Amino acid sequence: MAGFAAILNRYSTALQISPLVITLTLFLVGPVVVIIILSLWKFDGFMTLDGVWTFKNYIKIFTRSLTVINYLETLKLLAITLFVTFILGFTLAYFLVFDIVKLRTKMLLFLLCVVPFWTSAVIRTVAWIPFLGSEGIINQAIMGIGLSDQPLKFLLFSEFAVLLSYIQIFTLFMMAPLFNVMARINKDLIEAARDNGASSLQILWNIILPLCKPGIAIGAIFVIALVASDFTAIRILGGAKVGTVAASMANQMYNVQYPPAAATGMILLLAVLLLVGGIMRMVDVRRQL
Amino acid sequence: MRENIKRAPGYWPRAVLFYFYLLFLYGPIVIILILSFQDENASLSFPMQGFSIYYFKEVIDPQYIGDFRWPFGRSVILGLISMVLTMGIAFLAGLAFRKNFRGNILVFYIVVASLICPSILISLGIGIGFANLGLTSQWWSGGLGAHLSWTLPFGVLIMLAVFSRLDPRLEEAAVDQGATKWQTLRNVTIPITLPGLVGVALFGFTLSYDEYPRISNVAGEFNTLPVELVNALALAATPAIYAIGTMTTLFSLAVIFSTFIIVYFMAKRRQGFGLKKT
Secondary structure (H helix, E strand, O other), X not given: OHHHHHHHHHOHHHHHHHHHHHHHHHHHHXXXXXXXXXXOEOOOOOOOOOOOEOOHHHHHHHHOHHHHHHHHHHHHHHHHHHHHHHHHHHHHHHHHHHHOOOHHHHHHHHHHHHHHHHOOHHHHHHOOHXXXXXXXXXXXXXXXXXXXXXXXXXXXXXXHHHHHHHHHHHHHHHHHHHHHHHHOOOHHHHHHHHHOOOOHHHHHHHHHHHHOHHHHHHHHHHHHHHHHHOOHHHHHHOOOOOOOHHHHHHHXXXXXXXXXXXXXXXXXXXXXXXXXXXXXXXOOOHHHO | OOOOOOOOOOHHHHHHHHHHHHHHHXXXXXXXXXXXXXXXXXXXXXXXXXXXXXXXXXXXXXXXXXXXXXXXXXXXXXXHHHHHHHHHHHHHHHHHHHOOOOOHHHHHHHHHHHHHOOHHHHHHHHHHHHHHOXXXXXXXXXXXXXXXXXXXXXXXXXXXXXXXOOOHHHHHHHHHXXXXXXXXXXXXXXXXXXXXXXXXXXXXXXXXXXXXOOOOOOOOOOOOHHHHHHHHHHHOOOOHHHHXXXXXXXXXXXXXXXXXXXXXXXXXXXXXHHHHHO
């Protein structure tokens, strides 16, 4: 038994980290390796397991115009979502941290923001349909007050609907890290700036915003990852009009075009890694934990 | 009379925005809650047709719609398994990360990669991997792995944050007083990190319970609730979906509030315990 305990002690760190490493090797690294191999296989219209190596799947991605359209659409959705969730998340976090004084109120309001995330994501997405549909609440209101005599069609099954659901769901992922960094800002710093005659805008720009950088970085990483991999909201709310990279990969999978889907996924993964890697170079995310 | 509190400039616009955001968050959920109480053959939109618990009865005892009871059960079981595994694996990893082992930066980046990797890619990769091993992925095998690839990064990042705020002197004091490694872990480290661990458990359960994209391709012959819901949407959407939404929301809220109550009493007990000792 003593020998066993000694071994346990000696290799304790290895034993502690190995469950994580094994799980992620099996279910992250493994699948990615499988995808890399699959993306280099010839696609013959069926499940290709005969293993004829080819670069065709990648060449096709870089030569067809649909790729450009898909990436532009994804980037557009990402840019708008990042911008709106940042402005919204920053203002909401600012309100909670600096405007609400009582800790209890602060926590209660924060909790109110979090509770909807414990409802099903699919249901949360579907919930926009009675709101935005041609017989939905918004259209009935618009026609009711006579702004338009026809229902607005762009509300549902459109880019607009997808963006609305992204902003609704992803704002919290921007707001929470911002709340976290803002709450740690030393209030004396702001007091000192004010005593020295700084305006509110100067305080915001020169003190609060720079100190929020790590929070912005973490929030942006979340939003990038979430937008880049979403295809559910697009399927439910986008109609056939919105084609992002992830949605086109889902379509390829639906049509059992696995090798082309794998190649699409690999390029998307690389794009996300580049974006997130860039952010992590600028801000040491780990030090913020 | 209460004294007039001087509001910072821009307070009111920010307050209005905040409460509008809450309206924006809750509005759609409240609407489906209302629309789930419709009568037979109702549509997904307003105007409301009748008022009854028809669709709730349909979900509980299905006659015309698909059976959602088993998928719900599977999602809960999978959520619980993910929760326990995420807690255990993330806690152990948190302990290891404190010691800055060789390769810790690599493991950290793999954890981040697991978080940002497009879900659908993982789903396809696991599915094809299983197929090439001559296996069929099921919700409790490949599906569980897919869920862990999503819950673990959150668990590990939370544990890293918890451990970075843990004062090592508390444990050193225990060791100085003659506590063994195991006693220190049991009586000092775990109790102090318990709130964080409960957080990890909550994340582990809800992220798994709710996950669709990562399991979409690897659930096998039996679906979890989110997969079943998306399939039902593609076939024929009825207000039964809303009834499920209403019921699962109530279920989630019950889980959350019981967790809070447990945490509250745990904190209270610990305080009481501390008082008795002094």
